Amino acid sequence: MSLSRVRYIDIPRVEDPRGNLAYIQDHSTPFPIKRVYYLYDVPGGATRGGHAHVECESIIIALNGSFDVSLQDGHNHKTFHLNRAFTGLYLPTMLWRELENFSSGSVCLVLASTLYDESEYIRDYEEFIKQTRSE
Numbered sequence: 001m002s003l004s005r006v007r008y009i010d011i012p013r014v015e016d017p018r019g020n021l022a023y024i025q026d027h028s029t030p031f032p033i034k035r036v037y038y039l040y041d042v043p044g045g046a047t048r049g050g051h052a053h054v055e056c057e058s059i060i061i062a063l064n065g066s067f068d069v070s071l072q073d074g075h076n077h078k079t080f081h082l083n084r085a086f087t088g089l090y091l092p093t094m095l096w097r098e099l100e101n102f103s104s105g106s107v108c109l110v111l112a113s114t115l116y117d118e119s120e121y122i123r124d125y126e127e128f129i130k131q132t133r134s135e
């Protein structure tokens with residue numbers, strides 16, 4: 001089941017009194033990265049996500065600030081908290097995701113395994129539950 005495959009990923013970093021540096025490079029992620037996007041200027045109380053992906057795997061990183069990632073695989077539910085620029089959360093496919101409780105000034109970076117393709121989204125929760133329960 002998808003939720004059991006979710007895990008935190010330590011991003012290698014170089015600490016320096018002048019400011020820390022973290023890096024992500026090919027072969028250090030569970031999938032080759034095809035796309036990068038980020039959420040910023042998220043207003044207080046907003047919820048992002050509200051969908052699942054059939055094809056796309058992701059790594060989510062709180063580049064600044066903090067937020068919660070609530071996940072449901074059709075059988076179980078779990079919420080993960082992200083608050084460090086050197087910790088990623090790996091999400092396989094077929095997880096209903098909601099991102100919420102953004103702190104002020106949060107930036108949410110997402111590394112994705114596919115190009116943007118609306119046809120691989122499931123945006124209807126009932127449809128998602130139907131598909132996961134028939135697996």
Ligand code: TYD
Binds near residue numbers: 035037048049051116
């Ligand atoms: P969506 O994936 O629903 O955002 P989130 O999950 O963060 O709440 O995308 C919101 C809008 O942005 C939607 O119209 C699709 C568009 N979009 C792109 O054009 N390219 C992208 O890479 C992404 C992630 C979204």
